[in-house]
Amino acid sequence: MSISRRNFLTWIGAAGMGSVIPKAAKAATNKHFKGYEKSQGVLFDSVLCVGCRSCEAACNKVNELPIPDRPFTDKAVLDETRRPTSKAYTVVNKYPNQISKKETLYRKIQCNHCLEPACASVCFVKALKKTKEGPVVYDPSVCVGCRYCMIACPFEIPSYEYDKVFTPRVMKCTMCYPRIIDGKLPGCVEACPTEALTYGKRTDLLFIARERLRKFPHRYVQHIYGENEMGGTNWLHLSGVPFKQIGMREDLGITPAPQFTSGALSGVPIVAGLWPVLLLGIYAMSQRKEKIFKEEKEEALEFALKTANKKAEDKLSAALTEAEKTKEAAVQSAVKKALEEAAGSEPKEDS
């Protein structure tokens, strides 16, 4: 949790750019992550669920959550559609059976513990973490409370303690991480009287689920919800009716959430690397343009000045020659005139 001074300085040194690269690049490879080996999970069989709410009661007890206003034995609670809240990590909802009217359907909702969780990938302080045992766990000691995990979760699971002033936490099912580390069952699984919940290694659970689908093909929809949804989850679901009819989304796809953002993340270091080149290039071009413009202006000025000078000189010399000519002509004509006058007066004098 604490970081060394050196790490901190390294990060500051990278100015936030370099540090983005290694983790971001990992998401954009052709490797297919199939979950941690030996990770645990739970198989929920909605065909076996009777809506007794024992799991809710057990969850409330082992997680020391506040005691609700209405007791867990109150079945009327099932009449409204609920979602997990900050006071209940798991809830059971009732759905009408659209195929056989007499039977009611139940579904237990809690965190599905994705193999590659959206919540953990978007947490900017790593408060949410996928453990190799399977559960996605939360560390309230670093959580800032931005609630991006709640935006990201496709199953709408995390909830927030909006009513707490100084210590609000994100609240969600932990698959009873502390208990399973101790070798105990998750609270809900232990309490289930109908074995609608089975805890075990995810690979074993997939095997069990397939066996049920094979043995009772008429009882089940031939699909294991969570095997591939959102890249796969550690919590798996079986149902006798299309999953949509028990309030589960069938349009989520099989892409692990981190892949939705890996492209944008990998663009970050590219922009950080290439933008300085681009911008300095544009700057250099505009500077150069300006310099050339200035030079050309000076040249043009010089040229204009030169031609103007030359013209003036030419004009002057032309004027001078003209003046010279006129002068000469004037002298000549004066001489001529004088000569003529002299010639004219002489005969007069003579006569």
Add this chain to the structure above:
Amino acid sequence: MADESGAKRSPLLTPFNMIAGIIVLIGLIITAIRFTGGLAAVTNLSDNNPWGIWIGFDLLVGVALAAGGYVTSAAVYLFGMKRYHSAVRPAILTGFLGYALVVIALNYDVGRFWRLPYPFIMQQGTTSLLFEVAACVALYLTVLFLEFSPAALEWLGLKRLRNLIVKLTILLTIFGVILSTLHQSSLGALFLIAPSKLHPLWYSPYLPVYFFVTSIVAGLSMVIFESTLSGRYFGDKMDDVHKEEANHVALGFGKAASLVLAGYFIVKMVGISTANTWHYLNSGYGLWFLVEMLGFVALPCFLYAIGVRDKNVKLIKWTSALTVFGIILNRLNISLIAFNWHLPSSERYFPSLMEIGISVFLVTLGILAFRFIVTHMPIFYEHPDYTDAH
């Protein structure tokens, strides 16, 4: 000039001051309730709707509308468009105040505000786009502070420090454009994680590109819009250069905005085509999408173009207001209106009066800070001692 404005100080009890005073008072009361009663005491946030208008408006719209700083400084200092120089300082100031308010607003929104530095000092969640946004916003706020500081330093008479920072202009501008590219786009990329919650007409792998491109439009339009309002209310603070250049700025930025809006319209169509979500247009959300695309993208693009062709500065100014409104609508559509569209209406979010109160309070604080700064510091005019800026 500062002395002049000080001498003819306007009376304190103007209608504007009284309304602003009431808003600030109400804002302070809601602030007290928020920090003593928690988020539940003031907001309509719920488990299904963890982000409200403090994110949708204060963060997303705030950051987009503060884009004028990087757009203008890039145009003037990097692209060499020196004719728009007088627009730089007001744009940087608007940007700086915008980002400062975004950071203040985040303190209201997050559960434990004193932990806002945790992503940097405790554990770095580098796979999160929010980490990227946080890092860039923090760094860019610093850059904007430095870019703005020469005006304050001229006011304070700290000549040597001011000259030192002015020397860094190009470096700061480049840094600002990089950081803005990154976090403007990343704000759109925040929603990439939730294709199952955002309506397909708005969800697109191109979201980061859309956010970046619209931030340019927002920046250009905000500069025109802000200069229109400033011209009306702070005209006496402007020197002749600023007044003369204001029309050039409107024409030039209007032309750029028209072009960028046209490009944006095209890439939006590319997004709809590649995802092949055309059939969604034939629905209520589709109609709403068309309102956004035709009324607030295509129309302003067209009006800007006409305004530039006819040199009709008045039309350009009105169009800038229309465009700014369109940006607000776009950000609210993505974060609130088209988000969680699959939920029944009873589980949808609508802001509480107190949430709106805080947003109005913060905008008012921004306007008051803007007024204080432009009446005291050389924003709309050149300080007589420092005329080297051109």
